[in-house]
Amino acid sequence: MGMPIVAKAVDMTVDMTVGMTVGMTVGITTPLGSEGPPAPWRLLPALNADERGKSLRRDNSHLRHVNQEVVDTASDLQQRNEGLQVIFDWQKIILDTIGKNGHDREIIKKLRAGDTTKSIAAWLCQQHPIQRNLHVVPAGDHSLLDIVDAFEEQLRQEDGRGRGKESDTSHFKWTAVTSSQTLLGHLFDLYFTWVHPIHMLFSENDFRDSFTNNDETYCSSALVNAICAMACHLMDPNDTDGDVDVDKLSTGFMNQARHEVKPQNYMNLTSVQALAVMYLADLSSGRARSATGYLRASVEFLKAAELDGQSAKAREISLWGIQTLNTSSTGITYQKLYAPELPHMAKFRHVDMHSSHSVWRFYRRVGDQRHLPVRPSHAVLTACHQAGLFRIIHESLNLYCGLREGATAEAILTLYRRYIDWEEDLPFILKVIDEEAQPLPHILFLHVQYHTAVVQHLTPLLQTGSFEGPNLHELQRLVVKHAQSGIEIMEHARRLYSARFLMPLLSFCIIHLGDTLIRYSPKDPPAPDVVEFCLGLLQQSNVGFSINGPLQELFRRTAAECSVELPDNVEQLTGQLGNYGMDDILDACTRLDYKQPVDQSIRHIDDNVAEDWPSKWDQIVNSPDRPVSPPSTRKISPSEKHMRIESLLNR
Numbered sequence: 001m002g003m004p005i006v007a008k009a010v011d012m013t014v015d016m017t018v019g020m021t022v023g024m025t026v027g028i029t030t031p032l033g034s035e036g037p038p039a040p041w042r043l044l045p046a047l048n049a050d051e052r053g054k055s056l057r058r059d060n061s062h063l064r065h066v067n068q069e070v071v072d073t074a075s076d077l078q079q080r081n082e083g084l085q086v087i088f089d090w091q092k093i094i095l096d097t098i099g100k101n102g103h104d105r106e107i108i109k110k111l112r113a114g115d116t117t118k119s120i121a122a123w124l125c126q127q128h129p130i131q132r133n134l135h136v137v138p139a140g141d142h143s144l145l146d147i148v149d150a151f152e153e154q155l156r157q158e159d160g161r162g163r164g165k166e167s168d169t170s171h172f173k174w175t176a177v178t179s180s181q182t183l184l185g186h187l188f189d190l191y192f193t194w195v196h197p198i199h200m201l202f203s204e205n206d207f208r209d210s211f212t213n214n215d216e217t218y219c220s221s222a223l224v225n226a227i228c229a230m231a232c233h234l235m236d237p238n239d240t241d242g243d244v245d246v247d248k249l250s251t252g253f254m255n256q257a258r259h260e261v262k263p264q265n266y267m268n269l270t271s272v273q274a275l276a277v278m279y280l281a282d283l284s285s286g287r288a289r290s291a292t293g294y295l296r297a298s299v300e301f302l303k304a305a306e307l308d309g310q311s312a313k314a315r316e317i318s319l320w321g322i323q324t325l326n327t328s329s330t331g332i333t334y335q336k337l338y339a340p341e342l343p344h345m346a347k348f349r350h351v352d353m354h355s356s357h358s359v360w361r362f363y364r365r366v367g368d369q370r371h372l373p374v375r376p377s378h379a380v381l382t383a384c385h386q387a388g389l390f391r392i393i394h395e396s397l398n399l400y401c402g403l404r405e406g407a408t409a410e411a412i413l414t415l416y417r418r419y420i421d422w423e424e425d426l427p428f429i430l431k432v433i434d435e436e437a438q439p440l441p442h443i444l445f446l447h448v449q450y451h452t453a454v455v456q457h458l459t460p461l462l463q464t465g466s467f468e469g470p471n472l473h474e475l476q477r478l479v480v481k482h483a484q485s486g487i488e489i490m491e492h493a494r495r496l497y498s499a500r501f502l503m504p505l506l507s508f509c510i511i512h513l514g515d516t517l518i519r520y521s522p523k524d525p526p527a528p529d530v531v532e533f534c535l536g537l538l539q540q541s542n543v544g545f546s547i548n549g550p551l552q553e554l555f556r557r558t559a560a561e562c563s564v565e566l567p568d569n570v571e572q573l574t575g576q577l578g579n580y581g582m583d584d585i586l587d588a589c590t591r592l593d594y595k596q597p598v599d600q601s602i603r604h605i606d607d608n609v610a611e612d613w614p615s616k617w618d619q620i621v622n623s624p625d626r627p628v629s630p631p632s633t634r635k636i637s638p639s640e641k642h643m644r645i646e647s648l649l650n651r
Contacts, residue, residue, distance in 0.1 A: 093121040174211065174224040177252040184224075186366050187231035193363040194234055194501040197442035199280060200383040201321040202273045203314045204358075217309045220270035222260035226277035229253035233284045233544040234501055236365060246544075254281055269305045269318060272298050276322050279329070283504050286546040288590045292329070299326050313351050317380075320387040327390045328449075331397050331456065332508040333589050334596055351380055360440055362497065375440070378429055382442050385422075385430060389450055392418050396457045400601045407605040409612035412461070413620040419454050420621075435492045444493045445506055451486030452509040455479055455516050460601040462520070466610035475613075476520050483516040484525070487533070494537060502541040507548055510534050511555045511594055518562050531559045532567040539573050550588035553580045558595070 094107060094117060110120050178184065192204055203218065210219035232250035257278055265271045275298035282291035302322050307315055360377035363369060396415050399407050423431075433439045433447055458479050461467060467475055490510060493499070502510075514534035518527040535552055542548040552574045559566060567573065585592050606612075 091117055091121075093124055174219070174221050175228065175253065175256060177225065177228070177249070177256055182366065184228065187228045187235075189363050189369060190234040191227050191231040193360065194441075195230060195280065195503065197360070197377060197379040197382060197440070198445055198503050198506075199276075199321065199325055200317060200379065201276045201325065202270075203317050206311070206314050216270070218270065218314060220260065220265075220268065220274065222257050222265070222274035223270045223277065225253045225257035225260060226274040226281060229257060230277055230281040230284065233281070235544070237543075250281070250285070254278070254285075257281075266297075266301055267304060267306050268308055269310055269315065270308070272301045272305045272322070273318055275301070276325055279325070280504070283329075284545045284547060286550065286584070286587050288333075288547070288587050292590055295326060295329060298322055316351060317383070321383065323394075324383075324387050324390040327394045327397070328505050331393050331453070332505050332512070333591065333594070334600075351384070377440065377442075379442065381427065382430060382446055385426060386446055386449070389419075389422055389446070389453065392422060393453050396453070400460060400604055407460075407609070409606065409609045409616040410620065412457070412609070413613075413616050416454070416457060417620050419450070419457065423450060433489060433492070435496065438496060439492075441493055441497045441501070444489050444496075445503075447489050448486050448493075448506060448509050448513075451482045451489070452512055454482045455486070455513065456596065458482075459516065459596060460598070460605060461609065463596075463598050464602055464605055464609065466607075467613070468610075471610065471613055479516060480521040483513045484521075486513040487517065487530070490537065491533070494540075499537045499540040500543065502537065502545070504545055504547050507538055507541065507545070507551055508594060510537055511551055511558075514555065515558055515595065518559065518564055522562070522564070527559075527562065527564040528567060531555070531564055532569075532573065535567075535570070535573040547588050549574075550580045550584045551594065554585065554589075554594050 107120060107124075173179075175184070188208075196204055202223075206218035207223070209215070210217050211224065229250050232246050232253065235246050235249075237246050257274060261271050261274060261278075275294045279291045279295035279298065282288075282294060299322060302319065305315075305318075358377045358379055359374040360379070361368065361372040361374045363372065392415060399411055399415065430443055430446065433444055458475065461475060462472075462479065486509065490499075490513075511534060514530050517525065517530045534555060538548040538552050538555075542552075556566065556570075556574065582592065588594075
């Protein structure tokens with residue numbers, strides 16, 4: 001009797017009074033015959049099978065409707081999320097551009113005009129393809145307008161313009177060749193990394209400030225286009241994904257630079273600077289004859305150039321930089337010096353030699369500026385001492401060109417002593433060039449220029465036929481030692497930084513030093529190794545500097561003249577040797593040879609130079625108050641003591 005039983009599960013429906021019916025299944029356990037409240041289902045009227053079926057169908061239909069609403073809501077949320085992600089991607093493109101040499105002012109103008117982020121992002125993506133190679137910077141917690149407001153605040157601090165008073169500068173164009181600020185920034189970084197520290201023709205900081213603020217005090221369209229034309233020679237064609245013809249890009253910049261230098265602007269200092277940069281760009285392209293005209297015009301206009309509001313510091317940098325470039329160009333190609341007398345004022349007296357803002361990084365491609373470490377560049381300090389070196393070179397050129405009384409033993413040794421003093425007086429940061437210390441490339445190249453200058457200063461004496469015996473041997477040893485030192489330093493530069501960014505005038509230094517070694521020291525180091533080394537350096541930079549092809553051909557001819565066996569891989573090193581004609585050579589050297597014109601130098605050397613040499617050497621070089629100094633005070637590391645070119649080539 002008291003045994004519990006399980007009541008049969010019963011389907012039932014309950015009216016929830018809210019207009020929705022839900023099917024329920026209930027299981028009840030109760031002792032048979034016990035007292036208690038009636039079973040719940042007994043409170044409802046009994047439903048027959050048909051009614052229960054209709055109710056279930058209604059319930060199922062409603063559930064399908066609710067389920068469809070949920071699916072539609074989820075789909076809508078997914079679409080909205082995808083839309084937000086797209087908007088986020090658009091904003092990242094814009095944020096990545098602002099503040100990184102991008103189209104800052106143009107972006108802000110478009111935002112203020114009500115343009116959508118989609119249209120702005122699409123416009124940016126249509127710019128130069130290098131834009132697409134930039135790393136995307138996460139937006140973080142800042143909105144786009146926060147970034148815009150911060151940028152405008154920076155503009156107000158820099159140029160004093162407040163919101164609502166900003167002039168309409170979005171249409172200000174420094175160049176018509178490209179509207180990509182990323183490309184311009186890339187070209188500027190290449191130029192100021194590899195060209196400016198060697199050929200400092202103007203103030204970098206002043207130029208950048210004027211460019212950013214659309215101010216023409218230190219910047220001009222001619223100068224911008226000239227800089228870009230020169231920097232194109234440093235671009236890696238592989239970085240453009242084949243979308244950009246670097247040669248055509250360089251030609252476009254160069255053509256506009258020519259167009260922008262107008263007669264009414266000849267005396268503007270920025271035009272004078274632009275002409276000097278145009279010389280470098282045309283020389284790099286293997287057009288030395290037209291390039292020389294630009295440099296001569298720059299030198300002519302320099303003395304009478306109008307400051308146009310530029311500071312004494314800026315003028316001084318240009319004055320020494322352009323004069324140094326002119327002396328370098330004339331000396332390295334053995335032209336008669338065309339220049340007014342160098343100024344007698346102290347070098348860089350208005351310039352801060354140790355500006356904390358001057359830094360250097362191993363910049364080669366877009367993005368390097370964000371992750372490569374920086375070092376103090378000492379570029380201004382280097383330029384100052386380079387100006388001092390080329391002041392001596394200027395006097396040496398005048399000596400051998402007959403513009404002084406005569407190339408006597410005393411005059412030649414006095415200048416030689418000044419070369420030695422110049423190196424001894426270098427500050428420590430410019431003097432230490434051990435490879436382990438990783439000296440900067442422009443510091444290494446400064447020493448290469450020094451050793452080349454000494455070689456060129458003393459070599460004419462070996463060709464007079466006046467020296468003999470111990471004097472001849474010692475003079476030859478001195479010349480060879482400087483040539484060896486120059487080649488060794490160039491090898492340091494190649495290992496540390498490659499020779500890809502070797503400036504054209506330094507290419508001339510290489511073949512002059514190599515020429516000296518294969519003529520006067522063919523066994524130490526072996527002449528074939530010297531030829532291979534020099535041809536290899538020229539080939540590495542030939543990617544961007546087509547002037548190197550004719551120089552390789554001329555150096556190959558010198559090797560053949562000296563009966564030096566060419567390396568087996570000469571075709572790999574030189575490409576189209578033998579295919580350069582007279583015009584190609586003239587467009588590299590403005591002469592048909594790179595070597596010193598012996599007849600022009602010898603006729604100005606005093607007939608008694610060999611006879612007077614020993615006594616003048618003791619008097620000027622070995623005097624008690626001026627102890628003997630070796631040709632180079634460069635500290636030699638243990639790894640270098642037995643260094644020879646042949647071992648370097650086999651590494």
